[in-house]
Amino acid sequence: MDFQQAGLSRRHALKAGAFAAVASLLGAKLAFADEKTVADELKKLYGDKPFAAGKIKLDVPEIAENGLVVPINIEVESPMTDADYVKAVHVYADGNPLPGIVSYSFTPACGKASAATRMRLAQTQNIVCVAEMSSGALHMAKANVKVTIGGCGG
Amino acid sequence: MSTKPTPRVRVPAKAAAGEMIEIKTLISHEMESGQRKDAKGETIPRKIINKFSASFNGKPVFSADWHPAISANPYQSFFFKAMESGEFTFTWKDDDGSEYTAKNKLTVG
Known part of the structure; x- marks a missing residue:
């Protein structure tokens, strides 16, 4: 009986420890943006409007060896005439300290x-x-x- | 600190009417993100170029709002449909209020 009780408490202690570890991980993560912050940024710009798929060719490397310099190439399908053109493109990242990366504004002259x-x-x-x-x-x-190597000077 | 940022721009000197040309720009700048800490553990204040814009004969063509996630010595390329001869003006706006500019001529014919 005593032995079992000791086992139980040890299990509890382990559980509590694991919980603390997870909590501290979460705490550390709070300093970073996440999917929600990105969603909030989009909401600020466009409210609840839906986003369609397609038209955007987002060219980024699958694996970046150096997080300090990651090339990004964006191409949006559009005739780029005065009547029909791409007005703006916004890029966000959901795991950086700040969600914003870049916002472009295009004109038909492009x-x-x-x-x-x-x-x-x-x-x-x-x-x-x-x-x-x-x-x-x-x-x-x-x-x-x-x-592989983060780009935040940390 | 560092030296004054120097812009470098690559624009073809000549283009045919209606031709799509690619413009490549680069400027030397540390793009201090405001996220890093120095040896004493104090945050190094943010100092980035927050806006790049390009105009042709005074008319805006393209602009980019850069956030701290843009790499040091920021590179930016974009396209332009050459229709007439003229001059590009490229402007980079620094957090400290300074502006760096470059001008390039384009002959269409």
């Missing part, structure tokens, strides 16, 4: 809604790219990038 830059990624995470058309239509694309 001829092609395409832009490339380089970004920092702190850890393995999803890249979310949304495009706003001149008609008001919204599109979304997502990609996951595995980061």
